[in-house]
Amino acid sequence: MKRHILSIIVENNAGVLARVSSLFGRRGYNIDSLTVSETNSPGTSNITLTVTGDESILEQIIKQLCKLIEVISVKHLADNTALSRELLLIKIKIDAATRAELREISDIYEASIVDLAPGSMMIELTGTTQKIDAFLLNLRVYPILEMCRTGVTALERDSAVK
Amino acid sequence: MQKNGSEIIMEVLLEQGVDTIFGYPGGAVLNIYDALYRYGDRIRHILTAHEQGASHAADGYARATGKPGVVFATSGPGATNLVTGLATAFMDSIPVIAITGNVSTELLGKDSFQEVFITGITMPITKHNYVVRDVTKLADTLRRAFEIATGGRPGPVLIDIPKDVSAALCDYEPKKPSEKKKDSFVDEGQLTEIAELLNNSKRPVMLYGGGVVASNASGLVMQLIKKAKIPSCHTIMGTGVLPCGDPYNLGIIGMHGSVSASMAVQQADVLLAVGARFSDRVATNAGKFAKDSKIIHIDIDPAEINKNVTIDYSLIGDVHAVFERLLPMIKERQDENWLEEIRSLGLKEYIPDESCDKLKPHNIIRDIFEIFGNKIIMTTDVGQHQMWAAQYSRAENPRDFLTSGGLGTMGYGYGAAIGAACGRPGTKVVHVTGDGSFHMNLNELCTSVSHELPITTVLFNNNALGMVYQWQKSFYEGRLSYTVPNRKTDFVCLAEAFGAKGVRCETREELCRALEEAASRQGPTVIECILSCEERVLPMIPAGQTIDDIILE
Numbered sequence: 001m002k003r004h005i006l007s008i009i010v011e012n013n014a015g016v017l018a019r020v021s022s023l024f025g026r027r028g029y030n031i032d033s034l035t036v037s038e039t040n041s042p043g044t045s046n047i048t049l050t051v052t053g054d055e056s057i058l059e060q061i062i063k064q065l066c067k068l069i070e071v072i073s074v075k076h077l078a079d080n081t082a083l084s085r086e087l088l089l090i091k092i093k094i095d096a097a098t099r100a101e102l103r104e105i106s107d108i109y110e111a112s113i114v115d116l117a118p119g120s121m122m123i124e125l126t127g128t129t130q131k132i133d134a135f136l137l138n139l140r141v142y143p144i145l146e147m148c149r150t151g152v153t154a155l156e157r158d159s160a161v162k
Numbered sequence: 163m164q165k166n167g168s169e170i171i172m173e174v175l176l177e178q179g180v181d182t183i184f185g186y187p188g189g190a191v192l193n194i195y196d197a198l199y200r201y202g203d204r205i206r207h208i209l210t211a212h213e214q215g216a217s218h219a220a221d222g223y224a225r226a227t228g229k230p231g232v233v234f235a236t237s238g239p240g241a242t243n244l245v246t247g248l249a250t251a252f253m254d255s256i257p258v259i260a261i262t263g264n265v266s267t268e269l270l271g272k273d274s275f276q277e278v279f280i281t282g283i284t285m286p287i288t289k290h291n292y293v294v295r296d297v298t299k300l301a302d303t304l305r306r307a308f309e310i311a312t313g314g315r316p317g318p319v320l321i322d323i324p325k326d327v328s329a330a331l332c333d334y335e336p337k338k339p340s341e342k343k344k345d346s347f348v349d350e351g352q353l354t355e356i357a358e359l360l361n362n363s364k365r366p367v368m369l370y371g372g373g374v375v376a377s378n379a380s381g382l383v384m385q386l387i388k389k390a391k392i393p394s395c396h397t398i399m400g401t402g403v404l405p406c407g408d409p410y411n412l413g414i415i416g417m418h419g420s421v422s423a424s425m426a427v428q429q430a431d432v433l434l435a436v437g438a439r440f441s442d443r444v445a446t447n448a449g450k451f452a453k454d455s456k457i458i459h460i461d462i463d464p465a466e467i468n469k470n471v472t473i474d475y476s477l478i479g480d481v482h483a484v485f486e487r488l489l490p491m492i493k494e495r496q497d498e499n500w501l502e503e504i505r506s507l508g509l510k511e512y513i514p515d516e517s518c519d520k521l522k523p524h525n526i527i528r529d530i531f532e533i534f535g536n537k538i539i540m541t542t543d544v545g546q547h548q549m550w551a552a553q554y555s556r557a558e559n560p561r562d563f564l565t566s567g568g569l570g571t572m573g574y575g576y577g578a579a580i581g582a583a584c585g586r587p588g589t590k591v592v593h594v595t596g597d598g599s600f601h602m603n604l605n606e607l608c609t610s611v612s613h614e615l616p617i618t619t620v621l622f623n624n625n626a627l628g629m630v631y632q633w634q635k636s637f638y639e640g641r642l643s644y645t646v647p648n649r650k651t652d653f654v655c656l657a658e659a660f661g662a663k664g665v666r667c668e669t670r671e672e673l674c675r676a677l678e679e680a681a682s683r684q685g686p687t688v689i690e691c692i693l694s695c696e697e698r699v700l701p702m703i704p705a706g707q708t709i710d711d712i713i714l715e
Contacts, residue, residue: 015282018282060468060469063464067463
């Protein structure tokens, strides 16, 4: 079972997100992450979805999405031809010793420390899902207070060799 | 020209050629009904007893005529009562336009009196739906709704109109509906491939479904069947595409289909599926269905390809457009060996017991056609009677057998009969039902009495919820859990109480007399037929199994 990224352009109407997500619920497809944003053309939004499933499930998902009246296009973004990014914000409890350690780990991953309080630190990291997963692996030993991830957003690369 | 929202609704309905609406008034549609009052000379409104009946009537009207059916309901409970009807239409791809009123825009979202979020509720059971919050968008939204409902794979569309929008004034510009452009694109390469495959096949079989009816392609489909000598079976939704008794018609396939249909598909080298979707009632075991044949699938909906059964060759398009192109590419077949083989399968067919004078399901259906003729519209509810009606139907044309195929909606039949009778006046309508189904929506008898609709209900009364009873006997060691309701309903008195004619029959002689009388009457009749609850629908392929596991006795 592979992870797939779908980039869906939709008409920016009230309820369009509910339509897309209810389709997934009804057909039993699992959404791993979902982000919605405006695009450069007025009246349209981009929904970037990641789903896990085999090829036949992916084929059904794409075809069922295309049937929604407000869906303008559905693009399946392949890992080698698209750039994908996620944003992580994580808040960790610190003391004198761990503060330096966390700085060092952040440097390795090129993450930024965006907030510092006497007892906690907030770190921001942008990168691929794999990079963020790896970063979190290293932070697991520290007392994590809160965290959130935005989910994947992605665009096709024109420079990609097909 | 300034008009209010409600008048705009009427104008657009007239633009679209709507002359009949089914519905029920209420607070949030007062403005709309006020306009309807003034447009009464051009638009007929059929008031039902319940919005569910109206939704089934709009569906039945659409199935019987091929035109979209229109239903009106008020907000809240009025709108929720449409839900089963919309889901029924959605599953069978029937074009229905539902117009619901809602509370005024400033009251939306405040749990106002009779407010529900009907577009949220109906999202997964409509092809699309709208809330119109701005009267200037009303006309075009309604026009677009008709395009969506009737275009591509048809389906229901709901438009929710808040009360202030149906009252607001705005300019109205009449617009003729855009020439219906049928999607006529057909992939040339795939077409050639399919034609070759069919021309080179030795044992082809066709399986057609409701898509053929929806695209009005039965004439072309029939021509191709005869030209290429392809024995054909169908889903319940394809009933009437080939007339019953046609030598190429093997009948229904699937759980309660004919033996020859299932065996033909099992032995086919090429299976041509047209406008059908391999539901679990057709391909009872999707993995083993037609596993030795190359499957060609022609459908207008790309999502149906490979959804349930793995397809070898597919072609996306309107069946009519595809068959127009395919027909000249198909060679006339001379060889009749395959047909001969198929005919011999008929010897293995299930034959119902004829040995007693009591009423038997197959005889009831036969007697209906014997006395009313084959040119009737038959509607059914859901259960054993539905399967018997389908198995012994003598429908000669599509749109003459109306049944809830996909959703299996008990209580569908009477509303559908009302819709059919309104859509095709002059054609007799026979509603076949069971005591379980009829109890669900029998209130609509009052509607056909008010409008003197020529609907004859033939009620299979076995004092049991027969289909579930049959499954409990066959698969649950006879534990009859709530399938023998012990009701004391006097259906003759009931019919009379509504102002209809009621007759009770226990023998074929009584039945034939009752049918003859009903056929000559103007208004509705209810004919109650007393049956044994031990009558079973046979043959039967249990769910998940194949023709090898068919139950014949």
